[in-house]
Amino acid sequence: xxxxxxxxxxxxxxxxxxxxxxxxxxxxFFGPGHRAPHDAAATASHVMGER
Amino acid sequence: xxxxxxxxxxFAATALYHFLFVPLTLGLSLILLIMETVYVMxxxxxxxxxxxxxxxxxxxxFAMGVATGVTMEFQFGTNWAYYAHxxxxxxxxxxxxxxxxxxxxxxxLVGLFFFGWNRLSKVGHLIVTAGVAVGSQFSALWILIANGxxxxxxxxxxxxxxxxxxxxxxxxxxxNPVAQAKFxxxxxxxxxxxxxxxxxISALYLLQKRFRPLALRSMTVAASFGxxxxxxxxxxxxxxxYTASENQKMKIAAIEAMWETEPAPASFTLVGIPDRxxxxxxxxxxxxxxxxxxxxxxxxxxxxxxxxxxxxxQLRIRNGLIAYGTLARLRADxxxxxxxxxxxxxxxxxxxxxxLKRYRPDIENATDAEIARAADSTIPNVPxxxxxxxxxVACGFWFIALFGTAFYFSATRKLERYRLFLYAALFxxxxxxLAAELGWIVAEYGRQxxxxxxxxxxxxxxSGTDAHxxxxxLIGFVVFYSGLAVADVYLMxxxxxxxxxxxxxxxxxxxxxxxxxxx
Numbered sequence: 001x002x003x004x005x006x007x008x009x010x011x012x013x014x015x016x017x018x019x020x021x022x023x024x025x026x027x028x029f030f031g032p033g034h035r036a037p038h039d040a041a042a043t044a045s046h047v048m049g050e051r
Numbered sequence: 052x053x054x055x056x057x058x059x060x061x062f063a064a065t066a067l068y069h070f071l072f073v074p075l076t077l078g079l080s081l082i083l084l085i086m087e088t089v090y091v092m093x094x095x096x097x098x099x100x101x102x103x104x105x106x107x108x109x110x111x112x113f114a115m116g117v118a119t120g121v122t123m124e125f126q127f128g129t130n131w132a133y134y135a136h137x138x139x140x141x142x143x144x145x146x147x148x149x150x151x152x153x154x155x156x157x158x159x160l161v162g163l164f165f166f167g168w169n170r171l172s173k174v175g176h177l178i179v180t181a182g183v184a185v186g187s188q189f190s191a192l193w194i195l196i197a198n199g200x201x202x203x204x205x206x207x208x209x210x211x212x213x214x215x216x217x218x219x220x221x222x223x224x225x226x227n228p229v230a231q232a233k234f235x236x237x238x239x240x241x242x243x244x245x246x247x248x249x250x251x252i253s254a255l256y257l258l259q260k261r262f263r264p265l266a267l268r269s270m271t272v273a274a275s276f277g278x279x280x281x282x283x284x285x286x287x288x289x290x291x292x293y294t295a296s297e298n299q300k301m302k303i304a305a306i307e308a309m310w311e312t313e314p315a316p317a318s319f320t321l322v323g324i325p326d327r328x329x330x331x332x333x334x335x336x337x338x339x340x341x342x343x344x345x346x347x348x349x350x351x352x353x354x355x356x357x358x359x360x361x362x363x364x365q366l367r368i369r370n371g372l373i374a375y376g377t378l379a380r381l382r383a384d385x386x387x388x389x390x391x392x393x394x395x396x397x398x399x400x401x402x403x404x405x406x407l408k409r410y411r412p413d414i415e416n417a418t419d420a421e422i423a424r425a426a427d428s429t430i431p432n433v434p435x436x437x438x439x440x441x442x443x444v445a446c447g448f449w450f451i452a453l454f455g456t457a458f459y460f461s462a463t464r465k466l467e468r469y470r471l472f473l474y475a476a477l478f479x480x481x482x483x484x485l486a487a488e489l490g491w492i493v494a495e496y497g498r499q500x501x502x503x504x505x506x507x508x509x510x511x512x513x514s515g516t517d518a519h520x521x522x523x524x525l526i527g528f529v530v531f532y533s534g535l536a537v538a539d540v541y542l543m544x545x546x547x548x549x550x551x552x553x554x555x556x557x558x559x560x561x562x563x564x565x566x567x568x569x570x
Contacts, residue, residue: 029129036515038132043214046133047405047511048379049412 054518055510058130061525065123066495067488068532072116074487077191077238078245078280079109080184085272087180091173100559101265102180104551105249106164111542113161115535117153122528124150130521134502134512140217141207141224142197149193157186191241192234199230202498203298204506209398211381211391216506229298232291233494239283240490243450244483246277250457251480252547254473257466262550264560270466274457281450288447289345296346296354299504301364301429302497304357307342308332308437312356316343322441325434330358357430364403364426371404373397376415402506409510431499439489439496446486453479 036042052060083102090098124146127135135143160182167176200207206223207216218224250273256266296303304310308325309317310332319342323335346354355363374397381390406425407414417425453475460466467473502509551559 036132038136038514040136040212040214042515043133043136044382046515047214047408048375048382 052518052522054516054521055513057518057521057525058126058513059509061130061521061528062123062126063495064525065119065126065528065532067491068536069116069119069123070487070491071484072112072119073191074237074241074244074483075112075248076109076116076187077241078243078276079105079112079248080180080187080245081242082245082249082272082276083109084177084180084184085276086269087177091177097264097268097559100551100555101269103168103555104265104559105269107546107554108248108543110161110165111539111546113157115539117158118535119532120153129516129524130514131502131512132514132516134507136215137507137512138200138204138207138216138503140215141200141204144218144221145193145197145200145224149190149197152186152190152193157183157190160186188238191238195234195237196225196227196230198494199227199233200224201503202233202295202494203227203229204503209401209506211378211394212385216503229291229294232287232294236284236287236291237490239280239287240483240487242280243277243284243454244487246273246280246454247450247476247479247483249273250277250454250476251478254476255547256550258470258473258477262552262559263467265551267466270457271461274454274461274466277450277454278458281447281454285444285447285451288444293346293348299498300355301357301360302431302436302493303346304355304360305431305433305436305497306440306493307354308335308433309342309354309356310358312353312359313343315353316340316347316350317354318342319345320437323437325437327430327433357433361426361429364429365422367400367403368406368422368425370397371400371402372407372415372417374399374401375404379415399505402501402503402508405511406500406508408508428500431497436493436497439492443486443489443493446482446489449479449482450486 083106086098086105087102089095090102127142127146160179163171163179164176164183167179171179204216205227206218206220206225208219209215210217249269253266253270253273256262257270292303307317307320308323309320310330316339318337318339320332321336321338323332325332340350342354343350343352374394377390377394377397378401381387381394384390403425404414406428407417407421409428410421410424411417456472457466457476460469460472498504500508500510502512546554
């Protein structure tokens, strides 16, 4: 196999692995389900004890 | 450990680890630029090989710096969400620009630096190397503008409707005197680090009698650049201290373990044993006038002591309570112009009132004892700051002596004559990193209990997440960073041992180079 094709396949495989890893990180730790609201109301509640 | 301590520990661990790589990038990028400029001007191949060899070590360090820097930016969102909301309008812009500078500009140019040798003209490649160096400095500038604002929050105003600080004068944020002083001090420290790296490894090669032409030329560059950097780092450190004395008086008092206000000009405590419980410094060796002259640049201005600053903090807490009560009423009656006016009159001390949140949620009912405790909490860890500062300064003066000696030996062509000097250069290798880390401890640990000086206490900035999450990611960082450390040390040692000939695949000293160096 020409070196150029092999390099292309290796880069492609690495990019796929990277996308899978980043996707897993997002869904495991950063997805909407993991986010707590930190807006003006939440900050007022946190700092001022507003309900 | 609670979530506040865990979040602080995680940020401190990642920041201190990241800062192992930053100063070397700052310094080595400019050293590469100097070496390549000589190559372009003289056409001598050895200078190109020097750029390629030191550039290999720069590349290893740069990759580590980027990898370890990314995680900190995420932490603002994951661990410091209230902080991100409260000050994100101000802090976010310079941080975002820093990210763009670091990732897009620097990464692109670093790629061109490594892969452009045979594709770009000499001058074209030199411009790329200059871009790498300038990009690194700009990256540092933006992050230090963000950090400088944490130390001296100007150009922003609290908005009671959005419950956050908002930019009122971006030029004030940009030209914050604390940020400017920190920037020049930090990059100068980077120049010393880069110079020491080149000086120490060149000294090793000379001790081993290997790669003499490259080592001698590299040492000459490192000696002159390092001497300029070492002189700058001390002078600009003094400027950084002066700006801190204007707006972070408690930090200065803690660094000096100065419990009581002395008549002007205050004396400087050279060494001593600070006693936090007894609020005194045992066995203090003092030099009259020096502290007053350094911090106020006058002989008649007082440097306030810790005890007086605590009393001032009590007053500010009481004033802040007025702001807090007014804010609570304004939140319930948003259109009330009188309340807005009243809030504006006291809002500068709102952060001081928030210190009471550590002791009770309904802070308007705080007792005198709780106010006194909150005021006491404004004292940072005095012994740590006292010694961290002194070791950092001692390192700074050692750098001037070492680089001054190296510069003299270089000018008189005696770099190889004294083995003691070569050993001193070699064993001084870790010192710039030690000084840089201690500098950050003084700057950031000395800012406690504030995440934004006088505006937001650190404990109020953390996210409302579970402590186990922070502990889990902290363990993850420790494991991951330990692996990176092993890889970094392995690669650095590997290429330093291999030396330039094997790293580049050809001998770097062309025929006649030895004679040329000796001449």
